[in-house]
Amino acid sequence: MVTTLIDPQTNTWADVFATKAGAVYQCDAERCWYVDFAGKVAKFDYRCLLKLKKAVYNVDIEAKLLETTKDPDVEIIFICACDHTYILTLMQIIALKEILEGTFVMLQLNSILQDRIYRVAV
């Protein structure tokens, strides 16, 4: 897995959060995030990242685990007005959820740090 990528236009990607399964990077210049997961790196803007979070959080993992039907445990994460779709197994859903949870905690932490360091007059 790549930890820091630099694309041809020298836009730097900052690490937001990573696990063994994947990672999320933030690109300040493009004002977006790159989600490296399930074999692809997908670009998400603010709205789409929130929609991705909502779609993943809405999967009822417990219900899926207890399900005894023979249907394959595959979930399609389709996000309206977004270029990417994920077709994930239950294990991948759990992994992606972990990444997104970590990502949003880190983004919130970043927000707090920005507040403390730059925004609030001491």
Added chain:
Amino acid sequence: MKDLIRVRSLISADVEMLLNQQVKKEAYSSAVYLSMASWCNRNGFDYSSDYFFKQAEEERQHQLKFYKYILDMGGNAISPEITGIKQEYNSFREVFEEALDQEISVTQSIKNIYARCLKEQDFVTNEFLNWFLKEQREEEYKARRAIELFEVIGEEGTGRWQIDKHVGDIKYNSEA
């Protein structure tokens, strides 16, 4: 690393979700009042029917206030789906009792958002909510006063007719 989320939106995702729930609550209230207006009209309580039509309109305005605030702050306002509106009531009094219940639930819900905003130090939203807190004083007063009319006038004889006539006159003009 830039704080991209804050750049896009003044309110946090949690507050945005609570405000969207409030939009739904206000829309539900408006629909309930409309149903009450219909019931009163069908049963000959025309003044009360007019009163509920006015209330329905007010709730709709509250809904739009929340809706526009979410959008102005960079959030995603969600047009709510409203189902399960009660269409029949057992008595004239029950209509007003449920109206008060509805207002109490709205007040509690706004208090809940206010508490959440205080926790997050979202004073901007708190300031926005102040108007609603004041409005709820009036709404609860009016609903409570209507039920008081049942106590002081009584439902016997032409009581219900008297109550209906006075419902339209209920006003809250406290300077406090």
